[in-house]
Amino acid sequence: MPHCFVIAKFLPQRSANWTSHYGLEKAASLKALPFLALRVSRSDDGVQDLCRQGQFLFVISPEKPTGVNDGCYFTLGSSLNIERKMLHVEPPLRPGGRTLYIHTFPRLQADAIPILRLQEDGLFEFSLAAVPHLPHRLDESSFLAFCGSVMDVFEKFVKRANDARSSGGSELVEDGWDSWSGESPYEYVRDPGGYVFEYLEPQSFRMSAAAVGATSIYQDLLLYKQIAADYSWMGVTAGVKWALKSRDHYRACGVRRSGALLPAYSFVENLPTFDESLKAHALTLWSTKIPIDGDPAVEDSDSEEGDWDDGPDVDFGVVPDYMPPVSAPSTRVIAFDIFGTILDRDGAINDAMGLLSPTHPDKRRLSEVYLECELMRHRDHADAPYTDIVRHALEDVCAFMEVPLSETVLREAVQTILQPGLYADAEAAVKTLLDQGYVLVGLPIPDVKSFVLPQLPSGLTLRDQPSPLSDLFGQNHSMFSDLLECGTADRTQVLVVTSNHYRVMEPASVAGFPTVLVQRPGCIGSGVKLGTSDPTLAVDGLQTLHTQLQNPSAHHPLPVERTPARFKAFRVCGMYQVTKLLGMGSFGNVSSAFHVLTGSEVAVKMEVPSDTPTAPVVLPYEVLVYDLLRGHPGIPSCKWSGIDRGSHILILDQLGANLQQVRRLCRGELSLKTVAMLAVEMLDRIEFVHSRGVILRDIKPENFAMGLGEKSHTVYLFDFGLAKLYVDPLTGAHIPFREGRVGLGTPQYASYNVHFGREQGRRDDIEALGNVLLFLLHGRLPWQGVYSPSIEAKLLRMGEMKAGSAFRDLLARSPMEFTTYFDHCRGLKFEDKPDYTLLRLLFSQIMDKEGCTENSSFDWEDGNSRKGLLLPEEYKLDVRFTKDDVSTLQYVPVGHYIQYPLCS
Numbered sequence: 001m002p003h004c005f006v007i008a009k010f011l012p013q014r015s016a017n018w019t020s021h022y023g024l025e026k027a028a029s030l031k032a033l034p035f036l037a038l039r040v041s042r043s044d045d046g047v048q049d050l051c052r053q054g055q056f057l058f059v060i061s062p063e064k065p066t067g068v069n070d071g072c073y074f075t076l077g078s079s080l081n082i083e084r085k086m087l088h089v090e091p092p093l094r095p096g097g098r099t100l101y102i103h104t105f106p107r108l109q110a111d112a113i114p115i116l117r118l119q120e121d122g123l124f125e126f127s128l129a130a131v132p133h134l135p136h137r138l139d140e141s142s143f144l145a146f147c148g149s150v151m152d153v154f155e156k157f158v159k160r161a162n163d164a165r166s167s168g169g170s171e172l173v174e175d176g177w178d179s180w181s182g183e184s185p186y187e188y189v190r191d192p193g194g195y196v197f198e199y200l201e202p203q204s205f206r207m208s209a210a211a212v213g214a215t216s217i218y219q220d221l222l223l224y225k226q227i228a229a230d231y232s233w234m235g236v237t238a239g240v241k242w243a244l245k246s247r248d249h250y251r252a253c254g255v256r257r258s259g260a261l262l263p264a265y266s267f268v269e270n271l272p273t274f275d276e277s278l279k280a281h282a283l284t285l286w287s288t289k290i291p292i293d294g295d296p297a298v299e300d301s302d303s304e305e306g307d308w309d310d311g312p313d314v315d316f317g318v319v320p321d322y323m324p325p326v327s328a329p330s331t332r333v334i335a336f337d338i339f340g341t342i343l344d345r346d347g348a349i350n351d352a353m354g355l356l357s358p359t360h361p362d363k364r365r366l367s368e369v370y371l372e373c374e375l376m377r378h379r380d381h382a383d384a385p386y387t388d389i390v391r392h393a394l395e396d397v398c399a400f401m402e403v404p405l406s407e408t409v410l411r412e413a414v415q416t417i418l419q420p421g422l423y424a425d426a427e428a429a430v431k432t433l434l435d436q437g438y439v440l441v442g443l444p445i446p447d448v449k450s451f452v453l454p455q456l457p458s459g460l461t462l463r464d465q466p467s468p469l470s471d472l473f474g475q476n477h478s479m480f481s482d483l484l485e486c487g488t489a490d491r492t493q494v495l496v497v498t499s500n501h502y503r504v505m506e507p508a509s510v511a512g513f514p515t516v517l518v519q520r521p522g523c524i525g526s527g528v529k530l531g532t533s534d535p536t537l538a539v540d541g542l543q544t545l546h547t548q549l550q551n552p553s554a555h556h557p558l559p560v561e562r563t564p565a566r567f568k569a570f571r572v573c574g575m576y577q578v579t580k581l582l583g584m585g586s587f588g589n590v591s592s593a594f595h596v597l598t599g600s601e602v603a604v605k606m607e608v609p610s611d612t613p614t615a616p617v618v619l620p621y622e623v624l625v626y627d628l629l630r631g632h633p634g635i636p637s638c639k640w641s642g643i644d645r646g647s648h649i650l651i652l653d654q655l656g657a658n659l660q661q662v663r664r665l666c667r668g669e670l671s672l673k674t675v676a677m678l679a680v681e682m683l684d685r686i687e688f689v690h691s692r693g694v695i696l697r698d699i700k701p702e703n704f705a706m707g708l709g710e711k712s713h714t715v716y717l718f719d720f721g722l723a724k725l726y727v728d729p730l731t732g733a734h735i736p737f738r739e740g741r742v743g744l745g746t747p748q749y750a751s752y753n754v755h756f757g758r759e760q761g762r763r764d765d766i767e768a769l770g771n772v773l774l775f776l777l778h779g780r781l782p783w784q785g786v787y788s789p790s791i792e793a794k795l796l797r798m799g800e801m802k803a804g805s806a807f808r809d810l811l812a813r814s815p816m817e818f819t820t821y822f823d824h825c826r827g828l829k830f831e832d833k834p835d836y837t838l839l840r841l842l843f844s845q846i847m848d849k850e851g852c853t854e855n856s857s858f859d860w861e862d863g864n865s866r867k868g869l870l871l872p873e874e875y876k877l878d879v880r881f882t883k884d885d886v887s888t889l890q891y892v893p894v895g896h897y898i899q900y901p902l903c904s
Contacts, residue, residue: 003041003143004133005093007200008057008110009034010217012224014196015111016231022240023231026875030227032220034200036060038102038138039110039131040147056107057197058150059217062098065105072105072153080142087142091135104146105153108221109194132201168786168797168806177787180794195221230667230870235582239661243860243871246656246712250861264840265632265684267691270833274693274729281628282693282729288624290724291587291616294741294759316578316645317571320510323533325557328514331549332493333439335483339420339472340499340525341518341542342430342442342456348420350522352413356394357401368524368598370397375473375575375597376640386450386469390414419452423520429542430457436546443479443496443504446472473597474574475503480511495536497545500525502596509533516545528599530577531569534560571596573644576651578604583702587618587721592654601654601708602639606647618721619648625720626650628692634685636718655716656708659701659776665870666859669779672815673850674859678704678715679773679843685717686769687836690762693729697760698722698745699768701776713858726761735759737830747798748784749775751825755799763828766839770821771802774814782806817842 009032016027041055065073073085076099080088093100138146165173230236274282339345346367353366360366373396377389394413398405433440440460444467445451456462467476483494491512498504499518502525508515509532517535519526537554539545548554571577576593583590588607594600607619623641630638636653643649659678663670670678682704689696696703698719707714722744726735738759743750745760751767754760775781783801788794801807811819821842828834847856860869868874 003138004039004131005060005136006037006039006057006131006133007034007202008037008039008197009200010220010224011196011198012220012227015194015224016227019228019231020236022236022870022872023227025872026227026231027224030220030223033216035217036100037108038146039133040107055110057110058107059103060100061103062100064101065103073101073103074146074149076100076102080139080145082145087146088139089136089142090139093134093136102146104150105157107150107154111194111196129199131199133199134202165787166785167788168783168801173787174789177789179785179787180791181785195224230664230875233664235657235661236664236870239657239665240870240872242656242706242708242712243662243665243869245709246706247861247871249709249712250857264680265688265691267687267833267836271727271732271734272691272693273732278628278692279729281624282725285621285624285628286725286729288621291618291621292722292744293724294744296740296742316647317574319530319569319571319577320506320532322531322562323509324560325534325536326492326509326512326514327557328492328495328536328555330493331438331495331514331555333441333483334433334495334497335513336440336442336460337496337498337500337504338442338445338456338462340523341497342423342426342460343420343453344423345417345420346523346525348417352394352416353397355409355413355416356398356405357403360401364522364524366397366401368595368600369400370394371524371597372575372595372600372639373397373400378469378473379574382470386447386472387414387418390417415452418450420454422454422457423542425541425543427457429545430460432546434459436549441483443467444471446470471503473503475507477507477511480508480513483513495549497542499523500597501528501530501533505535506530506532518542524598528594528596530596572604572606572647572649573640573642573651576602576604587616588648593651603636603652603654605650605652608647617648619650622719622721622723623650625694625723628694629689629720632685632688634681634688634714634716636716652718654708655705655718656712658703658705659715659772662706662858662860663701663776663779667868667870670776671850671859672777672846673852673856675773675777676843676846676850677852677856677858678776679769680840680847681715682717682769682772683766683836683840683843685715686765689717689723690726690765690833693725693727694720694723695726695760695762696720696723696765696768699765699772700746700749701772704772713861724760734831735761737761743795747795748781752799752802755795755802759830761830762834763825763830763832766828766834767822767825770818770825774810774818777814778810782810815846817846 010030012027012030012032013024016023019027037057037059039055039057060076065071071085075084075086076089076093077086078088078090078092079086087102162173165177165179167173167177336342349367349370350363353360353363353370357366370393373393374389377384377393377396381389381392391410391414394410394417395405430440442456442460442462444463445453446467447469448467450469463479463482467479470476471479480496483496484491492514494513495516496504496508496513497516497518498508499520501517505515505517514536515533517526517538518541519538520541534557536557537548539548567580569577569579572593575596577596578591578593580592581589582592582603588605591604591606593602593604595602605619605622607617609615609617620641623638626635626638626641629635636655639651639653641648641650657665666674685704686696686699696717698721703717703719705716705718706712707716727733728735736759739757741757741759743754743757745754745768747755749768749771751760751764751771753764753767771781783798783806786794786797786801788797811822821839824835824838860871
């Protein structure tokens with residue numbers, strides 16, 4: 001269709017369908033008004049250079065553009081006059097006698113609305129909606145003049161944008177230079193390329209109203225653009241959910257409890273010494289080759305960030321495809337999973353936890369820890385007697401709680417677990433079912449000789465085939481095929497009753513048997529949702545099973561609607577189901593997972609060894625660092641490490657949002673109060689690491705994260721793949737100073753020494769932390785995004801900026817305590833120990849000035865951040881969150897998040 005005048009209306013929700021659901025919710029609150037526009041598409045003759053793809057709208061308004069865009073317009077009149085910037089429209093277009101101006105900048109890229117039709121052959125046909133338009137036209141000369149002006153404006157804009165590029169120094173950016181700061185595809189969700197508009201019938205809208213409405217379209221687009229920047233980064237949904245839970249917990253507590261902020265660690269000696277409990281770990285780490293140590297002969301420094309890929313290439317444990325509930329039209333046989341339906345094994349474990357720690361407030365959590373330890377012990381010692389597995393698992397639980405364990409209590413706890421009792425409703429339920437004519441059988445009890453069992457209800461026949469101990473922890477698919485020997489050849493006539501999703505319900509569903517899930521209060525296994533199957537019937541206890549079976553609708557369950565998963569789940573170590581990707585890098589990836597028996601959440605870090613023999617393998621080395629750093633509440637616990645199906649695996653405590661995510665939640669910047677509160681805790685974590693003889697060499701916001709639940713106020717330090725011992729555990733000597741090293745870590749935050757090839761020490765960790773704090777406070781550092789002819793040149797320029805006027809200007813815009821902080825860092829010699837107490841005192845002074853007390857909360861907890869949070873009820877569509885001139889609709893960074901090619 002040739003160019004035409006249209007009445008368009010912006011559709012914020014349709015345009016935002018690529019963001020998170022929070023973005024969709026906020027876009028729905030935008031109420032855009034219709035406006036008048038000139039529509040130009042590639043089908044127009046002679047405009048290929050103007051419109052290489054898609055279609056564009058040019059806003060028409062009774063207001064002449066002013067300010068930075070002065071001159072970017074034409075008047076719509078009755079004749080063509082280039083000198084007077086007038087275009088000829090036929091018939092004249094003057095609603096209400098008002099003069100209209102067509103804006104040549106910006107041009108809005110518009111996505112067409114597709115129409116989907118079902119054809120007779122059953123296939124779908126895609127077409128584009130017809131565009132209703134006004135009868136007015138630009139003559140050919142006017143249209144070509146308009147197109148030429150648009151190209152001139154765009155070329156001027158491109159030149160201005162290129163001229164604005166910085167080299168970080170006095171020289172101008174030359175052609176071919178780049179910023180060398182590519183973004184990971186996992187960091188943001190990309191904009192698909194344009195806005196979505198609908199076109200209104202001219203008869204259905206008054207022209208004068210359309211013209212007036214045009215003045216609001218730019219503000220609508222600015223607000224939409226802010227929504228896109230706020231709600232398109234990867235992890236926004238998880239980040240918002242975590243922040244809401246954290247805030248709810250804070251509000252429920254009212255105030256911070258004393259000691260919620262971890263007490264500061266104090267490292268007195270200049271160089272650490274290792275007692276007997278630590279020396280073995282330190283010696284093992286010292287004797288292990290450092291995978292990445294900055295040796296220029298072997299290291300490659302051609303990228304700031306590691307290459308990112310699509311995921312693990314190895315074949316991990318397969319998660320079965322979802323199985324809908326199996327109908328049970330005529331049940332004849334009921335097969336009981338004895339543990340969890342007849343025998344109360346959960347109750348026995350809970351009683352044992354009461355013996356270990358009578359005053360612990362959460363016995364259920366201790367029971368979950370026991371089940372995880374029990375499975376881990378069995379995995380690592382599959383041939384050990386079950387009694388030994390129970391004993392060692394109980395010892396592991398006590399180590400987790402950090403409580404002593406006497407031999408008397410240990411023996412009593414072991415016997416308690418080995419003697420489960422009957423559920424109170426078991427006897428009566430079995431008798432009722434027998435009276436109704438059902439055949440009742442019990443699935444084999446794993447390693448039955450290890451247990452001291454009570455008398456089972458009469459009439460319940462146990463299957464007599466041997467069942468190994470592994471069936472207590474995993475799946476035995478063969479037992480379900482044997483159920484057909486119970487007097488029926490039809491699987492749908494055998495109903496499997498269980499309280500455990502993983503051990504029994506999943507394999508039974510895969511085998512085609514209908515299932516009943518018993519969900520007793522306190523039952524751990526029944527609450528774990530694997531997403532692989534749904535039961536035919538769910539009951540709260542056996543006492544209601546017989547009545548449910550008499551209900552005809554229970555035999556034919558309705559299909560469960562399920563949203564297709566974006567991530568293909570898999571299992572590692574036979575016990576953790578990976579549900580989503582959290583982050584990826586050169587040497588592995590981190591995923592969120594849960595335990596298949598307890599549902600407790602963990603983080604799984606995995607590294608697939610490279611096919612190149614000389615490629616470094618980092619994860620086993622990082623495990624040794626975690627071993628040395630055990631014991632601090634701000635370091636996540638390592639639950640398991642080893643090799644599974646050829647990949648190195650590390651299982652860690654699940655954490656909340658990292659500091660990069662909470663910065664985004666707080667609209668790109670944190671308040672000075674919150675930065676100071678974080679600094680005190682972050683300094684404590686780094687001092688502790690240094691006290692164990694370790695330097696980090698990669699300090700960045702992504703390597704600090706907040707906890708979950710009651711620990712959501714605790715700052716955790718993790719990711720030690722580049723860490724290194726700086727002291728010889730045998731001699732106590734400091735490592736030597738060296739030059740000519742390859743820079744390690746993240747250049748944006750690294751100390752200026754790193755840029756000049758100097759060996760890193762404790763002083764460099766502390767300086768890097770200072771750069772992180774400045775980034776959190778200001779949202780951007782001066783050396784970000786500078787252009788250079790090569791990566792090496794950029795790294796050198798960044799170092800110069802960190803030692804020059806750019807850094808001094810940054811400190812001048814920051815509280816004076818930061819100047820003192822960096823003076824101390826850069827005054828340290830290579831082997832000097834930083835004065836951690838002095839540095840903490842600087843931020844404590846800031847906290848006092850900001851009125852911070854023991855009961856103060858972080859920005860994302862109280863919702864009083866000066867720029868507003870991205871939490872649903874607190875987010876406001878307000879012009880204060882956007883720039884107030886139209887030039888922001890260009891190819892420029894928005895809120896320091898991402899560049900959006902929304903407009904030309």
